[in-house]
Amino acid sequence: MNPPNEYKPVFTVSFYNRTLHLTREGGGFIFLVFGVGLGAINTGNNLLYLILAMCCSFIAVSGILSEHTLRNIRIRASLPKTIYPGDAYPIQIQVHNDKKRSSSYSCYVEFPPDSQGRYRVEPALYFFQIPARTTVEKTALLTARKRGRLRIRYAQLRTRFPFGFFIKTRLVPVDVETLVFPVIKDVELPDPTDIAEEGEGVISQRGDDLFALREFRPGDTLSAVHWKSSAKTGNLRVKEFAHGGFHSFTLFLNVINPETQRMVASDILERRISETASLAYHLMRRGDEVRLKTHDHESPSANSEAHLESILTYLALVTPDFRTKTTENNG
Template identity: 25%
Template sequence: MAVRIRICRQGWYYLAVVLLIFAGALFRQVNLLLILSGIIMSPLVLGWLLAWRTVGRLTVRRLPPSQAMAGEPLSVSYVVSNPRKRLGAWAVLCEDSAVRENEPSAAEPLRVLFPHIAARGQCKGVVRGALVRRGIYRFGPLRLSTRFPFGLFEAQRVFAEPQSILVLPRLGRLNPAWTARRRAALAGSHQRAARRGSDGDFFGLREWNRGDGLRRVAWRAAAKRGSPVVRDLEQSHSRDAALLVDLSQPGGPRADSDILVERAVSCAATIAADLCRRGGGTLWLMTTDARFPPLAGATSGILLKDAMERLALVESSPGDRSAALIEQATTFVDADAEIILITTRPWTPDTCGTTLRAGLTKRLLVIDVSSEELRHYFDYQDTLPGIAPR
């Protein structure tokens, strides 16, 4: 893009002094003052020329990570190149912005100053901070500017350079009470002697899920069926789980609704990470966000990646959809899988107008993130929107 030059406030003051001297010399017909006004006019011309030439041929590249985690340190690098053969560049300011999708008014400024960029050289600068809210952030446009050498003019050049970064939910810490709850859930599943898992004797065939290893694919059976199937193996130490994230707001958004939504998503992400780390089972992830269908698969790193990306994008929804969420879970989830409902409000079957099926109450765990009882299972830290300096 072409270089744009504007005169700074100091430049206007300087120009006013020059014009005042020139006008006095002209009306008084003092040749010495005319010569003086011409001499002090030269910094204006020289400042305009050098400011234009400084940024005229500079190029800049942004090097952000592909993903980040909310609240964790984030580094974005900027590389400015100077292709000129002789003239260096001084005091170049690189300005950028990070805008959370659907929130254009909450742009976060990013700035880095390059004191000197040698001719035929390049310089790298790094902005360090932390994006404290999950979601997609879009960078750009980039702007290079300088007021070198006298600060009378500012020359700037704008580069589109659109890029984006996905900020994953912030992970908290599960307390020992959660581990005890999981052990109790496993102890209550003795009625199923042979559980599906990743090690043990042959149990049967089932459909292929994302995250299953290729070594477990039954190729002959898959060729006969025309769809991939895997060998299910016996395991007595795992239990499947369904993670339901209820972000519905039947009474409309509240003053603390954003905080509660972020807290619920963080809790769900932490539980999903714990289940996928332990492995040996199947995880279902369902939310009240109608844009996303249920996500299911064998607990693994691949499934965790998909779950984290899903949770990074879910939003709250108007109305009460918790009943539909539970009904959906009972349709897709195995009959003895544990169901974990994470909600942003006090919840009972009566609040959503549904009647739980027989046996569902025993395997349903409700976690209300608006209650102090949440800390019984989950340690979290609420953050405010924006970029936290590091």
């Protein structure tokens, strides 16, 4: 049975954390009830009155059974601690029936669309029967679209049970949270011998793991000069490091516009954060040590999963009002 995602309700009413949608079938049935009622009043036929009473009892029974199905149902959800945008991650859904004796039938569990477009969860999960005092577990897929903290507070529990005349919906708290890291994309990794000025991105390598010594060339910096070898030969000789990992890089994330002293535009901010996160991710996967430096933060230089997670966590939480919040907290 397909989930009722594309139905077009004829009539909708909300009350006490319940939303009642009248389906097309239900609308046709109610129209029939009105017709039978008018016929019974005009003719005084007892049989029509009996049919009218039976039809009204169907509507009453539908409301009672659907309410009984939605009552005493708890929903728990679990997500990985951290995720990346654009990838689908399993979200475990556990539906527990707290009723002592009776089962719940024909229930759907789905998550309302996010108003800010931060995520989507699909498909809607259908539970034919949830026995009393039993937990039933199924898995949906969550895809995040934006970095930052992602919190889902409610899930929708809905049913068409028993006749399909109405779709009754109840919001059930789930309160599940995860952290969405910045987008990791393919980037060109810096050469370990490259040196850039502070504020321009990657600055320099660190360590004494030499690959070779060569003659000094115009453009070489004095920090790369091997002074002991230069003193022995009488000519300036420059340290040349092996390509690849086992070097240290400092990544500068500039989020402040120097002219206005305010946060850069959101599109520029997102691009810089994604590029910085991608460099940190790929450099550390290559084996290099990475340090992150911003206007108000500096991390140690290291290479470990915990260090990578701390850098990505920091980048994930940078927001346009991040500097203001940081200043207020420090004050």
